[in-house]
Structure formats: C-alpha cells, structure tokens
Amino acid sequence: MSKQIKDFRGTPLRESDFQEGKVLYVHDALRGEYAWDTGIAIGHYLAGLKKGVILGARCDHCRKIVVPPRTVCEWCFRPLTEYVPLQDTGTVNTFSICYVTWDVKRIEKPEIPAVIEIDGASPGHGILHKLGDVNPEEVTIGMRVQAVWKPAEEREGAITDILYWRPLKEVKKR
Amino acid sequence: MSERVAIVGVGWAGFRPSTPYQSYKELMYEAAVRAYADAGVDPRRDIETFVTVSEDFHEGTSIFDEYTPDQLGGALKPVHTIGGDGLHGLATGYMLVRTGRFSLVTVEAHSKASNILTLPYITAYAQDPVLNRPLRLNPEYIAGLEMHRYLYETDTTPEQCAAVVVKNKRNALLNPLASFAADLTLDEVLNGPPVAWPLGRHEVAPLADGAVVMVLASEEKARLLTDKPVWIRGIGWCNGPASLESRDWADAPHIREAARLAYRQAGIRDPFQEIDFAEVDDTYAFKELQHLEALGICLPGEAGLLTEQGATEPDGEFPVNVSGGSLGVGHLLDGTGLARALEVVLQLRGEAGPRQLEDVEVGLVQSWRGVPTTSGVVAVLSN
Numbered sequence: 142m143s144k145q146i147k148d149f150r151g152t153p154l155r156e157s158d159f160q161e162g163k164v165l166y167v168h169d170a171l172r173g174e175y176a177w178d179t180g181i182a183i184g185h186y187l188a189g190l191k192k193g194v195i196l197g198a199r200c201d202h203c204r205k206i207v208v209p210p211r212t213v214c215e216w217c218f219r220p221l222t223e224y225v226p227l228q229d230t231g232t233v234n235t236f237s238i239c240y241v242t243w244d245v246k247r248i249e250k251p252e253i254p255a256v257i258e259i260d261g262a263s264p265g266h267g268i269l270h271k272l273g274d275v276n277p278e279e280v281t282i283g284m285r286v287q288a289v290w291k292p293a294e295e296r297e298g299a300i301t302d303i304l305y306w307r308p309l310k311e312v313k314k315r
Numbered sequence: 316m317s318e319r320v321a322i323v324g325v326g327w328a329g330f331r332p333s334t335p336y337q338s339y340k341e342l343m344y345e346a347a348v349r350a351y352a353d354a355g356v357d358p359r360r361d362i363e364t365f366v367t368v369s370e371d372f373h374e375g376t377s378i379f380d381e382y383t384p385d386q387l388g389g390a391l392k393p394v395h396t397i398g399g400d401g402l403h404g405l406a407t408g409y410m411l412v413r414t415g416r417f418s419l420v421t422v423e424a425h426s427k428a429s430n431i432l433t434l435p436y437i438t439a440y441a442q443d444p445v446l447n448r449p450l451r452l453n454p455e456y457i458a459g460l461e462m463h464r465y466l467y468e469t470d471t472t473p474e475q476c477a478a479v480v481v482k483n484k485r486n487a488l489l490n491p492l493a494s495f496a497a498d499l500t501l502d503e504v505l506n507g508p509p510v511a512w513p514l515g516r517h518e519v520a521p522l523a524d525g526a527v528v529m530v531l532a533s534e535e536k537a538r539l540l541t542d543k544p545v546w547i548r549g550i551g552w553c554n555g556p557a558s559l560e561s562r563d564w565a566d567a568p569h570i571r572e573a574a575r576l577a578y579r580q581a582g583i584r585d586p587f588q589e590i591d592f593a594e595v596d597d598t599y600a601f602k603e604l605q606h607l608e609a610l611g612i613c614l615p616g617e618a619g620l621l622t623e624q625g626a627t628e629p630d631g632e633f634p635v636n637v638s639g640g641s642l643g644v645g646h647l648l649d650g651t652g653l654a655r656a657l658e659v660v661l662q663l664r665g666e667a668g669p670r671q672l673e674d675v676e677v678g679l680v681q682s683w684r685g686v687p688t689t690s691g692v693v694a695v696l697s698n
Contacts, residue, residue, distance in 0.1 A: 175375035180338025
C-alpha cells in the first residue's frame with residue numbers, strides 16, 4: 142500500500158531532531174509507592190504460604206471452597222470465616238506460552254502462566270501462577286501439576302514462595 | 316418514572332488514621348454490610364446497579380473498576396467506577412434511578428490513604444506536566460495561594476480561619492467516627508507550624524482511611540423499605556477552569572454554580588433561611604469559609620464573622636460541620652463527600668446521638684476534590 146504513495150506530505154522527524162532539541166517535549170516519571178494492607182483473608186493466605194500451605198475459605202451457604210480465601214463470598218455475599226488447608230497439587234485450567242517478558246523482551250525459553258485449580262478447592266477455583274520444569278509443547282489443559290516451593294527459610298509470605306508448578310508425574314518418578 | 320430519589324441505607328467502616336487489619340476490599344465489605352442491613356436489602360437479590368468512586372493513582376491499581384464489584388455484592392451485575400469525589404457518585408446514582416431503569420442503586424467511595432507512601436507526589440501529578448509540575452513544589456502551595464488571595468480580597472482574618480479549626484475539632488469530640496477530635500485554643504492553632512503560609516499545619520485536614528456505602532432508591536421502593544427516607548432534593552456539580560494561571564483565586568465559582576444547580580432543582584431561594592445546617596468541605600480551614608460564601612449562605616467576607624460570632628456552632632443559627640468535618644474526622648480522599656453526606660443523613664434521621672441537632676428538616680452537603688482542582692458537588696437533602 143505505502144509503496145504506491147510517492148509523495149508523503151508533512152514534515153519528516155528523525156530521532157536526532159528530538160536529541161538535538163529541535164522538537165520540544167517534557168519528560169517526567171511518577172513516583173508512586175504503595176504498601177497495600179493485605180487484610181484478614183489475604184493475610185491468612187500469605188501466612189499460610191510462608192508455612193508451605195495453600196489456604197482456601199469455605200462458604201457453607203454456596204457449599205464451596207474458594208481460593209485464594211476472601212472474607213466475602215461474591216456469589217451469596219455471606220461472610221467467609223473458615224480457612225481450609227488445601228493440597229499443593231492441582232489441575233491446569235488454562236495456560237499460555239509467552240515468548241515476550243513483562244517488559245517486552247524476546248525470550249527463547251518461554252514463560253508459561255497458568256491457572257491451576259487446586260486440589261481440595263471447588264471446581265473452577267484456582268490460582269494464577271507459572272509452570273516450570275516442563276517442555277512447553279507437552280503442557281495440556283487438564284495436566285496434573287504440583288507446587289515447587291522455595292526452601293522454608295527463604296519464604297517470606299508472598300505468592301512467590303511457590304517458585305512454579307511442575308508436572309505431577311515427574312514428581313512421582315523421583 | 317420515579318421523580319424522587321431517596322437515600323435508604325448508609326454504612327461506613329474504618330474512619331481511622333490507619334486500618335492495617337483490613338484490606339480495602341474488607342473495608343468496603345464492612346461498610347456495605349452495614350448499609351444493606353440499614354436498608355433492609357439483600358444486594359445479590361435487590362440491588363440492580365453499583366457506582367463506585369475512585370482514583371487509580373490513589374489505589375495504586377490501574378483500571379480499578381475491576382476490583383470493586385465482589386465486596387459490594389455486584390459480581391456479574393452492572394457496575395461502573397467514576398473518577399471524582401464521593402458526591403459525584405451520589406449524583407450518578409441519582410441519575411441512574413431517575414432513568415427509570417433502576418430502582419435500587421449502591422454508591423461507594425473509600426480511602427486507603429495510609430497505604431499511599433508518596434501521596435504528595437501523586438497529588439503533584441494532578442498539575443499540568445509541562446507548565447506547573449517542573450517547578451517541583453509540594454502541592455499544598457496551591458492551598459496557600461488560594462488562602463492568601465481569599466484573605467486579601469475578603470478581609471477575612473487568620474484568626475477567623477483558626478476559629479474553624481477550633482470549632483470542627485471540638486465538634487468531633489462528640490463523633491465516635493472522628494479520629495482527630497481535639498479541644499484546641501485559637502492561639503494553639505495560630506502558633507502551629509506553617510505549611511504553605513498563610514496556611515498552618517492545624518488548618519490542614521489530616522488523612523484517614525474509611526469507606527462509605529449508600530443505598531439509593533426510587534420513591535416507590537423507598538416507601539416500601541423505610542419510614543425514614545432521606546430525599547435527594549437537588550444535586551449539582553461543576554468544574555471551574557483548571558488553570559493555575561487564570562483561575563479565580565479568592566472565590567470558588569465552581570461551588571457557586573454547583574449550588575445554583577442544586578438549589579434550582581430543590582426550589583431553594585434563600586439557602587440561609589430554608590436550609591437548617593450544612594456539612595461542607597473543610598480540607599483546609601479557610602475552605603469552609605470560602606465554601607459557605609460560594610454556597611450563598613452569606614456574602615463574601617461574612618463567613619469568618621459568622622464563625623467568630625458562633626453562628627456556625629452546633630447551637631448557632633446555621634450549624635456547619637457538626638460531624639467535625641474533615642479537620643476533625645479526617646480526610647477520606649475520594650470518600651470525603653460521602654462522609655459529609657453520611658452526617659447529613661444521620662442528622663435528618665435523628666440518629667446523630669449526642670451531637671443531634673434539634674428540628675432539622677433540610678441539610679446541605681458540599682464537596683471539593685482538593686488541590687489543584689476546581690471541582691465540586693452540592694446536594695440538598697431533606698427528611
């Protein structure tokens with residue numbers, strides 16, 4: 142299309158025009174720093190991760206166990222007060238294979254974000270994390286996976302206390 | 316179609332300088348549960364649409380709309396988030412009811428100010444990035460500029476501004492939701508450390524965390540739900556020119572215009588005579604005076620005199636900020652206007668406890684979005 146256009150109208154701009162100050166602009170960077178209170182439910186969840194346990198919350202009204210835990214069931218609006226330890230195994234609900242990092246760098250070894258339905262939680266309730274120790278081409282929906290934890294002394298009560306999830310079969314082999 | 320819209324439920328949570336025991340979601344949930352219990356409604360069954368008010372930079376999460384439905388009972392229902400002050404949310408909820416499409420609407424606004432570690436930088440980002448921000452001033456200088464010109468043009472005195480602080484912090488002593496109640500003297504306020512002269516530290520409302528939820532109903536629904544509806548009789552909002560170069564530094568014409576819209580709708584001709592009390596923005600002490608004048612409660616330059624004479628005290632002719640205002644209660648960022656409205660609702664219902672005013676029928680509430688804005692809302696409520 143553009144090959145057919147011979148005469149481009151307007152004023153061409155080069156990067157050097159900006160560098161040499163021929164084109165003016167103002168640069169500024171926001172200093173936005175926050176310390177989010179994790180609160181009751183997520184506070185419990187993170188404390189659980191530090192101990193190597195994934196906690197869910199039970200809604201007796203909906204007869205569901207949700208993860209991560211919250212203080213209110215979004216479906217019936219009843220308060221959730223009971224925390225339930227779940228397995229650190231689960232099933233891949235969905236995944237993607239990403240060849241671009243979060244800050245837009247091309248990578249050869251892809252990252253594999255996945256939603257993992259946690260064993261012990263109700264169907265459809267999972268956590269978002271990453272898969273590892275796996276050939277990207279072999280990942281499937283429905284694949285059984287297990288958490289790979291940081292060493293206990295390095296855990297800090299964060300979602301990154303789980304390093305990644307790997308296929309459950311491999312764990313059994315070892 | 317519903318001609319009248321009522322507030323039928325109010326709830327609150329937090330109202331403390333910090334709330335480390337709750338996430339913002341849990342704060343909202345607590346306020347929502349209280350509002351729904353107050354209204355006698357089940358949000359999953361009864362509430363048809365939800366309006367939340369928040370500023371992404373205050374939350375530290377962009378597209379914050381996505382994080383509001385669950386804890387209000389709004390999952391898989393029509394929800395939208397607007398930028399503004401909480402009273403902008405009240406106006407939006409009002410309009411949603413008036414469309415005739417919705418008969419029960421939830422309005423929410425909150426503050427987790429304690430979680431924002433660099434708030435002055437965030438506020439500074441509200442300035443023009445090319446013309447003003449490069450000067451690298453703490454944004455409270457804008458309040459200093461406004462106050463100076465306001466004092467200059469109206470002959471209002473620093474003592475009169477300080478009297479606002481004394482009154483509001485003393486009023487707050489009777490308000491269990493107030494975090495910054497105090498019994499100060501005029502001299503203590505005047506001799507406090509300066510922030511942006513002529514503005515002193517005691518004249519700046521301290522920040523607090525908190526959430527406010529209100530349930531709005533059509534007249535038909537309101538009659539079914541409560542025998543104490545609080546009617547939104549008029550509501551208006553206005554934005555002035557944002558420019559820090561050519562705005563009216565002494566007056567608040569945006570509040571004057573918002574008030575004109577609200578009064579016209581409510582049929583108010585003489586606000587001082589027809590309205591019994593007011594909760595107005597007092598983010599800075601002089602703002603209470605400037606706002607009262609813009610609201611037409613008195614002429615420019617008179618609000619300081621009225622305050623000195625005690626007319627705006629709880630037992631005065633026109634009580635202002637019986638709650639303690641933001642100076643006494645704490646400033647709730649985007650939730651501030653709804654916090655002021657909460658007091659008006661409680662007063663009109665006769666549920667304000669030891670600070671209850673006698674024989675009040677019509678209350679005024681006004682909000683301002685803070686520096687550097689010229690953005691505000693005015694509402695007339697009645698029982």
